[in-house]
Amino acid sequence: MTDEGTGRGVRGTGVRSVSHGPSATGGAISTAPNGHSSEPYVPVFTGETKAKLDALLVRYPTKMAALLPALWMVQEARGWVSPEAMAEVAQVLGLTAAYVKGVVTFYTMYHQHPVGKHFIQVCTTTPCHVCGAEDVVKAFLQQTGCGELGVTSADGKYTVIEVECLGACGFATPVMVNSDFIESVTPANVSDVLKKYV
């Protein structure tokens, strides 16, 4: 359980991915304990990605409005949003790194730490809760070997978290694996779902 760096919400409510996941367990993703990569930083916004961002900028009257899209591009390219990436985004959009961090920490979908190859979000809000979502979470934690919410499995493959209402309440329990949205997951078909993500 961590509230570090979420910048909102309350201690003890909601579990996001935590920094000691893969590095502490010797997983596939190599990072220093503070979450900074030891490799030299390679900029994201060059070539095609830069052109894609420039094309987006014409949609808005301010550069700042492209911040959320720019952060998405970073996450797509790198899997998470590192402090160095925040600094790069700040520079590209004419903002400060502190400002960008303030925005990143507000939103739950930007990873501030590396996560498993497959990031699994199980909806457990009331409509799914009444349909037994807790058991779906347990099944995922068991079958991925994660054991605990927010912790990446030893092989670096999976991170499982609970997520607040995914907006598909009639198809309980909806689960997101990376960007795939899967409906009607039950404890019984968790193993089938996982087969696709190895």
Added chain:
Amino acid sequence: MGFPFKPHPRENTVLSKHFGQAEARTLDGWKARGGYRALEQALGMDPLAIQGVVKESGLRGRGGAGFPTGLKWSFMKLGDGKPHYLCCNADESEPGTFKDREIMRWTPHALIEGCAIAAHAIGAETAYIYIRGEFTEPLAVMEQACAEALRAGIIGKNAMGSGKRVDVWVHKGAGAYICGEETALMNSLEGKRGNPRIKPPFPAAAGLFGMPTTINNVETLAAVPPILVNGGEWYKKMSRPDNPKSTGTKLWSVCGNVARPGNYEVEMGFPFKDFLYDLCGGPPPGRKFKAVIPGGSSVPIITIEEAEAALMDYEGMVAVGTMLGSAGCIVMDDAQSIPRQVARLARFYAHESCAQCTQCREGTAWTTKILERMVAGDGTTEDFDTLMSLADDMTGKTICVLSDSCAAPVVSGLQKFRGEFEALITKKSVHTVPAIVA
């Protein structure tokens, strides 16, 4: 309709008619179904005339507040020399609600058409559709439909050859329930933290980028093209005869302990009892309904007896002590512990509080802690007063209504199911599930 997409004979499918038809997602398929006729008509009309038709229809906001749409549009001062903006609120995150998702997945062009008509009606050249980041499929479908409409010249700098500019852009959120609040959405779209703003100024005076802005829900905008084609009078007729204040059809998302969950579209004023038992198929086998949260998690919880007596429109829901809200109907059967579910709801609000206002940041957190302690069997009789006092501090005293929304189910849950809470304290008992009745 339940799943797969087969409407119940008592539904009136204005918005959901083409759900489940893959061809309806394409521009050609949409045109073949009469699509973009309304936009063509609108672009040749005076903005005030469009506002007039929508006012006449009686259409009210489908996002939760139920504000008259035509009236909202009329707050935009036309010809003031400032850029105007239209925001489409597609940040559907209210627990129990999943209707906008289906509109975007199956009829993306209906939304684009609604956006373009509304933009013209409020003097805007740009419309942004803000879709929550978790909606990966609706995002992809909407992006593709927008690109297709732009390529075909339906939107863009010369929309349908009218000489008018209407840009429609999709903007992806990044995970925050609060961004469904209109001013938080605007902050988020501007690249800021999604903190709600103090009103006034209202969006029509100073909204997105500080300019006059109208913000409408997906379902509201999708209802505009059929209204324009068929006329305001046609829409107004879909209501109960003794209540002209709620008009048209409404998509109800039904979830929880119910035989056939899904989206159902019925005319305003439909009897809730028939809806729950006939359309949705009643409770799961051997169970009985116990409680309903009819309008998304932010509205007061009602007992099944109250629900069975209700009529499904804005006034009908108020009459039984709750609200229509976003019409995300969460049904609970007799196997559910109300304290446990109320505690889970409180946890949701505690997680989603933007933490700007003290009453909300602290109130949602302490409400959650107290409720979870009660559920764990460590409650005291003083907890009732503490929870009610917290709820009072959280109602009507904050920038937005998130903390009010947390208080609503807590207060109504304590009032209507007090016995269940008391049992947790006096008997230190955990909830027991009654046996299934054969």
